[in-house]
Amino acid sequence: MSVGIPIRRLFPQPSTQPLDDAALTALYGRADGPRLRVNFVTSLDGAVTVDGYSAGLSGEPDKRVFGLLRMLCDALVVAAGTLRHEGYRAVRLDERRRAWRRDHGLAEYPTLVVVSGSLDLDPTQAAFADAPTRPIVLTHADAAPPPGLTDVADLVRCDIERIDLAAGLAELHRRGLTQLLCEGGPQLFGALTAADLVDELCLTVAPLLAGPGPGRITAGTPVPPRHLPLRHVLAAEDGVLLLRHARR
Secondary structure (H helix, E strand, O other): OOOOOOEEEEEOOOOOOOOOHHHHHHHHOOOOOOEEEEEEEEEOOOOOOEOOEHHHHOOHHHHHHHHHHHHHOOEEEEEHHHHHHOOOOOOOOOHHHHHHHHHOOOOOOOEEEEEOOOOOOOOOOHHHHOOOOOOEEEEOOOOOOOOOHHHHOEEEEOOOOOOOHHHHHHHHHHOOOOEEEEOOOHHHHHHHHHOOOOOEEEEEEEOOOOOOOOOOOOOOOOOOOOOOOEEEEEEEOOOOEEEEEEOO
């Protein structure tokens, strides 16, 4: 059953029929092999935030797909700065989505994975302290954890002075976490792009002009452009576009 603001497919095979959650789940799906999917929302003029937060760009259709992508993943990857700034809480799902995961042989909740070079993390933040599944922190050998962090999270050290993201993802795969969903921030997206680790981008385009000031969805060292084919375009009745680009 379709709920809330209707979402319809524009490409491929345009349809006037609203997509229910089962149809959306089939469109986004889970890959046969390891995959790193990045999910972002942006304004028409490329802003990643409004008044400093991504929430100003996200409406009901974006939140609906946001929840489905979390349901589909094995692990949710986020940079420490985004975790702190956006006030991440524990990664939890409602009973309907937990039931879907159980029916598909998955753990009830995805694992939170935080990428942090400094380990400037608060172990009392709900994302750690209230987590239904023990989080993982990707860091490097020189980083010293604050008191209490290792009580609530597993530290995975990837290289010595910097985080080797490819090694970190390989360790997640070794642990059975092959379907990875990254929610940012821009610096992490840029670093993953530079390492050629991004398999898919799900991009919500909000029908807003944010004006000058906010940054883009990606940041960091410039890299050569990489082609990422368009797989589908969905449109919500409030003017939001939902794009999916993927290698396969």
